[in-house]
Amino acid sequence: MVSRTRLNPSLFMSPRTLFRWLHRWLGLFAGLILAIVGGTGAIMSFQDDLLRWMNAGIMQVTVPEGATVLPLPDLLARIQAQKASPPIATLRVSTEPGESAWVGFRARGKPAGEFVNPYTGDLLGKARGEAFFHTVENVHRRLLAGNTGKAITGASALVFLAIMISGVIIRLRRAGLKYWFKPIGHGALAARTQSWHSVVGVWLLVPFLLVTSTGLFWSYDWSRNLWLAATSTPKGKPAPYKMAEVSHSAPDLQAIADRLATLSANRVQIFWPNKPDEAMRVLWQNSATPHQRAFNTLQLQPTTAEILADQPFVSLPFGTQIIRSMFALHSGEYFGLVGMWMMFLVSLSLPLFFISGLWLYLRRRVRPRSKLVKFSGITPDTAPVLVVYASQTGTAQTLAQMTAQRLEAAAQPVLFRSLDELTHAELSAASMALFIVSTYGDGEAPDQAQGVIKSLLGKQQALPTLSFAILALGDRQYRQFCGFGIELRQSLLAAQATEWFPMLMADQADPVVLDEWVSQLASVWGDETLTAAAPSPAWILSKRQHLNPAGMGFPTFEIELTATHTMRDEWQAGALIDIVPLQPTERVAQWLHAAGLEGSQRVLLDGVEQPLAEALRHHELPAISAGKPGHDIPTWINTLRRLGARSYSIASLPTDGVVRLLVRQVQTPAGELGIASGWLTAHAPLGEKLTAQLRQNPSFLPMVDPTVPCLFIANGTGMAGIRAQLEARIAVGAKRNWVILGERSPQDAYWLAQWHLWESEVFIERLDWVFSQLPTSGAIRYVQHRLGEAHDSLKEYLDENAVVYVCGSATGMAPAVESVLSNLLGTEVWQAFRRSGRYRRDVY
Numbered sequence: 001m002v003s004r005t006r007l008n009p010s011l012f013m014s015p016r017t018l019f020r021w022l023h024r025w026l027g028l029f030a031g032l033i034l035a036i037v038g039g040t041g042a043i044m045s046f047q048d049d050l051l052r053w054m055n056a057g058i059m060q061v062t063v064p065e066g067a068t069v070l071p072l073p074d075l076l077a078r079i080q081a082q083k084a085s086p087p088i089a090t091l092r093v094s095t096e097p098g099e100s101a102w103v104g105f106r107a108r109g110k111p112a113g114e115f116v117n118p119y120t121g122d123l124l125g126k127a128r129g130e131a132f133f134h135t136v137e138n139v140h141r142r143l144l145a146g147n148t149g150k151a152i153t154g155a156s157a158l159v160f161l162a163i164m165i166s167g168v169i170i171r172l173r174r175a176g177l178k179y180w181f182k183p184i185g186h187g188a189l190a191a192r193t194q195s196w197h198s199v200v201g202v203w204l205l206v207p208f209l210l211v212t213s214t215g216l217f218w219s220y221d222w223s224r225n226l227w228l229a230a231t232s233t234p235k236g237k238p239a240p241y242k243m244a245e246v247s248h249s250a251p252d253l254q255a256i257a258d259r260l261a262t263l264s265a266n267r268v269q270i271f272w273p274n275k276p277d278e279a280m281r282v283l284w285q286n287s288a289t290p291h292q293r294a295f296n297t298l299q300l301q302p303t304t305a306e307i308l309a310d311q312p313f314v315s316l317p318f319g320t321q322i323i324r325s326m327f328a329l330h331s332g333e334y335f336g337l338v339g340m341w342m343m344f345l346v347s348l349s350l351p352l353f354f355i356s357g358l359w360l361y362l363r364r365r366v367r368p369r370s371k372l373v374k375f376s377g378i379t380p381d382t383a384p385v386l387v388v389y390a391s392q393t394g395t396a397q398t399l400a401q402m403t404a405q406r407l408e409a410a411a412q413p414v415l416f417r418s419l420d421e422l423t424h425a426e427l428s429a430a431s432m433a434l435f436i437v438s439t440y441g442d443g444e445a446p447d448q449a450q451g452v453i454k455s456l457l458g459k460q461q462a463l464p465t466l467s468f469a470i471l472a473l474g475d476r477q478y479r480q481f482c483g484f485g486i487e488l489r490q491s492l493l494a495a496q497a498t499e500w501f502p503m504l505m506a507d508q509a510d511p512v513v514l515d516e517w518v519s520q521l522a523s524v525w526g527d528e529t530l531t532a533a534a535p536s537p538a539w540i541l542s543k544r545q546h547l548n549p550a551g552m553g554f555p556t557f558e559i560e561l562t563a564t565h566t567m568r569d570e571w572q573a574g575a576l577i578d579i580v581p582l583q584p585t586e587r588v589a590q591w592l593h594a595a596g597l598e599g600s601q602r603v604l605l606d607g608v609e610q611p612l613a614e615a616l617r618h619h620e621l622p623a624i625s626a627g628k629p630g631h632d633i634p635t636w637i638n639t640l641r642r643l644g645a646r647s648y649s650i651a652s653l654p655t656d657g658v659v660r661l662l663v664r665q666v667q668t669p670a671g672e673l674g675i676a677s678g679w680l681t682a683h684a685p686l687g688e689k690l691t692a693q694l695r696q697n698p699s700f701l702p703m704v705d706p707t708v709p710c711l712f713i714a715n716g717t718g719m720a721g722i723r724a725q726l727e728a729r730i731a732v733g734a735k736r737n738w739v740i741l742g743e744r745s746p747q748d749a750y751w752l753a754q755w756h757l758w759e760s761e762v763f764i765e766r767l768d769w770v771f772s773q774l775p776t777s778g779a780i781r782y783v784q785h786r787l788g789e790a791h792d793s794l795k796e797y798l799d800e801n802a803v804v805y806v807c808g809s810a811t812g813m814a815p816a817v818e819s820v821l822s823n824l825l826g827t828e829v830w831q832a833f834r835r836s837g838r839y840r841r842d843v844y
Contacts, residue, residue, distance in 0.1 A: 023166035028361060030159040031354035033143070037153055038350025040140035041211075045331065045344035047133050055127045060098050061117050069093065069101075069118045072257035078121025079103055092269040093118060100124060141218070154219030157212050164208055167201050194409040197356045200349065207346045214330040227326075231319025241279040241299040241309055248276050255305035256280065259298075269295075279308050289313065291336070293328035294321075384413035386433040388422055390484070392446035393576060393647065393697045393842070395509055396438040396473055403434060403521065420448045420835070424456055432467050432500075434521075435488060439474040441810055443483025447699050447834055447841065457491040466497040469504075471517045476507045508644045538564045538689040539577075539659065544681065547662075551748035552773055556717065557681045558750075559661040561690065570654055573728035574700035574721065574842065577659055578645035580691040581679035583617040587672070591621045603634045618643055620675075645693065646676035649807060649842055651720035653727050659694075662720035662750060700805070700842040702728040709736035709765075709802040711794070713817055715783055716743060718808025719750050721842045725805055730763045737763060738797060742770040742783035742813070766793070784816035794824060803838045810843035 052059045070078070076088065089106040090113075103123075104113040115124040135144075143149030183199040201208075216223040228235055251272070260268055265284040273280055280302045283295035290313065299309035313321065328334040332343030385407055389400035397418070404414045415426065419437065427433070440446050445453070470492075472485025480486075482505040489503050501520050506513035543560035561577075592599045592613060599613030612633060619640040652660035665681050666674035673682055684690070702725055703710055710729060714722040719741055729737055743749055749769060759767045770786045787794060798804075804821070806814055821839070822830040833839055 019166040019169040023163055024357075024361065026159050026163050026166070027354070027357045030156045030163070031357060033152060033156040034160055035351040035354040036143070037140055037156065038347045040136050041347035041350075042344055043136050044133065044140065045340060045347060051127050051129055051133070054129045055115075058115050058124045058127055059100050061100055061119070061124075063098050064119055067119045069095070070121055071254075072260070073253040075101065075116070075118065075121050076253060079116060079123065082121075082123050088272060090269060090271050092267070094268075095266045150219065154216065154223075157215050157219060160208070160212050164201075164205060164212075167198070168205070193356050194360060195405075197353065197360065201353070204346055204349060207342055211330060211343060211346055214326055217326050217330075227323065231322050232317065233319050233323045240274070241281065242277050243279055243301065243308065246276045247301070247303050249303045251280060251302035252305060255303075256300060259300060259305040259307070260284070263298075273302060290321075290334075291325065291328045292333045293325060384415045384430075386415045386417065386422075386426065386430040388417050388419050388433060388435045388437075390419040390435075390437040390446050390449040390452070392438050392440040392699050394695050394699075396436045396446075397698055398695065399471065399473075399509075399514070399517075400434075400436040403436065403517075406518075406521070418448065419452050419456075422452075422456065424461060427456065427466065428461075428463060431465055433469075433497075435468060435470045435485075437470065437472055437485050437488055439472065439478075439480070439482050439484040441843075442478040443480030443487075445484045445487075447839065448837070449484070450831060450834055453488055453491050457495050461495050463492070463495040463497040466492070466495075467500050468492055468497050469500040469520065471513075472503055472505045473509060474505060474507065481505065481507070510644065511642060539692045540564060541680070541684050541686055541688045541690060542658065544686065547750050548748045552744040553716070553748045554665050554667070555681065556662065556664040556748070556750065559663050559680050561659040561661070561692070562657070563659075564689065571650060571694050571696060573653060573702035573724040574697045574840075575650050575724075576647045576695045576697050576842075577650055577661070578647050578693045578695055579676065579680070580645045581643055581676040582684070583619070583621065583643070583675065584678065584683040585613070585617070587621070588613050588616045591616070597633070601633060603637050605637060612637065616640075643675065647695070647844070649718070649721035649724075650694075651723045653724060653731070655731075656727075660720070660723075662717040664717050697842055700725075700807070700840050703803045704728060704732050704734075706732050706734035706736075708734075709738070709797050709800050710734070710805060711797055711802050712737065712739045712805045712807075713783055713787065713813075714741055714806070715808040715813045717750075718806075718813075718842070721807035722805060723751065723754075726758065726763070730758065735763055736765055736800075736802075738766045738768075738793070739764050740768040740770065740783050740786055742772065742786075742808075744773045745771050746774075782816065783813060784820050787817060788820050791824065794820075798825070798833075801838070803840060806839075806841040806843060808843060814841060814843040 069075075072093075075093075076091070079088070083105070086105045086107050088103060090104040092102040092104075094101070099118075101116040101118040102113050103116050114126060116122070117124060138144055141150060141153060143152055145152070181199060181202060183195040217227050218224070225235070227233075256270070260282065263284055263286070265286050267285045269283045271281040271283075279299040282298040282300060284298065285292075285295060289296070294313045296313050297309075297311040298307060300306065301308055313324070316324070322329070325334050330343075332339035332341070335342070387400050387404045387407070389396045391397035391400075400416070404416045407414050415430065417426065419435075437449070438446055445451075470485055470489050472482040472489075474482035474485070485503060485505065489499070493499065504513050504517050504520075506517075539561040540563075541559070542562045543558070545558045546555055547558055548556050589599065597612065599611055599616075601612045602609050603612050603615050605615045605618070615637055619637070619642055622640065648661045648663065650659055651662055652658055661680070663677055663680050666677045668674060672678070700721065706729070710725070712722045712725060722739065722741070726737060726739065739755065741749070741755070746752070746769075749755075749771075755764070755767060758764045768783075768786050768790075770781055770783050772780050772782055806817055808814065818830075821833070825833060
């Protein structure tokens with residue numbers, strides 16, 4: 001998408017806005033014609049099948065026991081005995097049991113036909129419904145208006161091409177490629193309608209182009225000439241085959257029948273010559289014919305049945321085959337039954353596109369603007385809105401994608417950027433900007449946004465025409481909560497930008513704050529178009545194994561989750577899973593007893609009436625010392641803080657069939673298990689359905705180029721993220737892998753046998769274990785010490801453009817590893833190394 005121009009919007013518009021305008025108005029003006037053409041096309045899609053169903057006894061006859069199709073001379077003799085004139089022009093016969101023959105008579109130069117019982121020769125008359133389908137075809141091609149209607153339908157086809165092109169252009173740079181192909185199935189009707197309208201258009205883009213371009217073949221001479229030129233096919237209809245000798249004798253029907261018997265044909269149509277010097281033309285098909293409209297051609301001498309010319313369809317030049325298959329391409333018959341159904345659905349979709357587009361347009365026009373505009377100078381028609389994200393683990397990026405998707409569902413153009421890709425020119429050209437930014441650790445910027453604020457907003461850059469809003473994500477356990485968001489806000493205000501509404505700060509993606517963000521945006525773009533995210537599929541806790549019963553560290557468990565849905569390639573190495581835990585029932589019961597409350601009391605939570613004890617499982621339990629809730633329990637329950645999702649590094653790939661986690665138990669000062677770790681390792685029963693959401697981590701993406709060396713560093717449960725990364729490398733045959741792992745003791749070395757197996761298979765070039773609390777180790781040693789000792793090997797790896805992965809502790813290990821790398825490379829080179837994407841971390 002392009003940035004917004006600063007010229008007068010009443011006179012000029014950006015290219016993308018222009019295409020949006022064209023798409024809307026061309027669709028409104030030509031949509032009705034296209035709906036009519038599409039609807040009639042859908043009716044004609046299975047015309048032959050419908051006519052057969054309507055004409056049992058005419059197009060289909062009962063086969064008498066032991067009967068065979070009459071020989072050609074006998075069949076023609078019986079037809080002529082019933083109808084001596086006008087003369088026969090053509091005869092179509094099929095070997096399909098019960099299928100009627102069809103005879104065409106030459107009347108005023110045009111065949112007028114009837115169906116024939118091929119076993120008795122009885123004329124059966126015309127098919128019922130033929131007149132109806134002729135009318136439908138007339139509407140489809142000419143709107144019942146002759147050449148004028150033909151010109152209108154041809155013009156509508158050209159307009160449809162413009163609609164398709166503009167539709168693709170206005171979807172460029174959406175908030176993620178998946179939104180091109182995956183409609184939203186949740187939320188308000190308008191959002192779902194807009195999404196389905198757009199996504200189905202993408203699904204059907206290729207069939208739309210095919211049916212439109214082939215339809216134009218019959219609309220305009222220039223279009224037909226383009227097709228002929230592109231396929232190197234001569235212009236004009238093939239002339240009748242001229243014989244060297246003129247024959248005035250009647251055709252020898254028996255000789256012709258004998259000739260046809262040699263063809264192994266299942267369908268034959270014979271055309272009698274119009275003039276004495278013309279051959280008898282035979283079109284025939286067999287089981288090898290590519291499609292229903294592909295015919296082999298024979299030219300026969302009428303009195304001897306000598307073959308004058310034989311032209312199998314498959315021997316034609318490919319371009320000529322395409323031209324002769326034009327109707328089959330247009331109707332889908334070229335691709336068999338699947339193609340016919342596809343074109344039926346394509347045709348049927350055109351009225352639906354018109355109806356949905358018209359409804360969306362009218363809805364925007366009828367809806368009162370006074371209810372939409374809540375901010376000075378900001379309206380839903382202003383274009384485009386700049387949506388910018390800075391993300392470490394993918395949460396901010398996901399929220400930004402959802403924001404962009406929702407705005408575009410409201411027909412609001414969007415320019416979508418990550419903060420490190422955003423240019424000052426784009427920022428200066430924008431009048432509206434939404435920033436969704438994460439703070440990493442204690443006030444840090446995400447890796448890809450390191451130093452961006454200084455380069456983007458430094459040097460006293462002025463942005464007096466920019467209005468902005470910020471959704472800042474952080475973790476309140478750090479002193480500088482949302483520090484990066486605060487720094488960004490201060491820099492924007494210093495650049496004279498105007499804040500739309502006060503910055504929202506979400507603790508671990510607090511849903512209450514996210515709802516406020518949605519509400520603020522909905523006040524401009526309408527409530528119906530800003531919908532909540534789709535509910536996550538459930539995951540089942542299927543395995544829990546204690547890995548270090550003899551270890552020196554806290555109990556650590558391998559957890560496996562299986563999906564309740566069909567699992568495909570839903571994540572890649574480096575992904576996270578966010579799991580919402582529950583309070584254990586025992587802890588809730590103890591709290592209720594201490595508070596003097598009855599757990600059976602009914603309360604309303606999320607619109608569902610449930611016992612108080614069950615509702616409390618979803619919340620943080622307040623200290624009893626803070627005072628009892630009093631009598632208004634239903635109101636009090638909704639003031640409690642909901643338990644948020646906890647993120648875990650995934651240690652497996654989709655090919656493993658499970659989501660594998662490594663979870664260490666955490667104990668509170670009171671000696672209780674932490675809520676999330678306790679839920680997964682102790683309290684949740686096997687078979688429990690968990691509320692969880694897969695999430696890709698953009699700061700920890702896999703390196704699947706086997707020629708690039710990788711250094712993997714992890715401590716503790718960080719081995720989970722490294723294991724998945726290494727599995728992804730092994731899958732592509734990469735062997736330049738150096739792994740450094742740290743724990744307290746060998747008894748805490750998780751998956752030790754697996755690491756050594758990969759080392760023996762030469763998928764790990766070097767494997768270093770560091771155990772910090774071995775009795776014989778002397779001074780305490782950590783992974784950063786081993787890294788520093790391997791100075792020469794480390795420099796060699798980095799000189800070969802190695803990618804460094806760090807997974808584990810954010811407070812001890814990760815900063816120490818970064819210090820080693822910074823000392824080796826120098827501060828400036830180290831900062832450039834981080835920005836290059838070669839330093840990838842998943843620390844917590």
